Amino acid sequence: MARADRLARIDADRIAYETEYRAALIAALETTAKGRWGLFGHQGKKGETSASVATVAALISLGETIDDLRATLGLEPFSLHAAFVAARGPVRSDAVGEPKQAQAWLDRLNQQKTETL
Template identity: 55%
Template sequence: MAKADRLERLDVRREEVEAEYRDALIAALRVAASGQWGLFDHQKDKVARTRVAPVIAALGELADEIDGMRDTLGLEPFALHQRFMAARGPAAADAVGEPRQAKAWLEEMGAATA
């Protein structure tokens, strides 16, 4: 019974950290949607990379914590972080810009603002 209680508490904590990750990602997406480039790292801009590095590091730390809990609970890795990281990096010349991409993510996450 003690193990079941421990796993239940861990699952509650996982949900809390996933919500924290989601909130942090939404905050970063809102900044990007307002016109600040760098979150998706589409351009090789050292200044933008430096500016966004703490955000990416914080999201990575939260994702690592979440994945550790998910592994213990026998759950799949945290898909939201994997998807976000896959969206980062060089983009095709005809791809939408980072602000528009961030707005699309916000809409998809139900966090779009008027």
């Protein structure tokens, strides 16, 4: 029974962390959609600000914590975090800018939210 209780606590923590991650990512995306670059790292170090570096570091840390909890529970890695990490980094010069990319992410997240209701 102790193992089941421990796994239940880990799962509750995972759910709370995933909710926190989603809220933090949405807040960061909203800031980026308003014109603040750095979240996706399209311009490398040149586009970084202390705020964007801190935001990305917090998201990465929280995402890794979630993935560790998911591994303990035998679950797949956190797909939202994996998608965010994959979307980061330099892009071709003709790629959409970070504000448009952030807005597309927000639109997709809002659509997923309404589909699950």
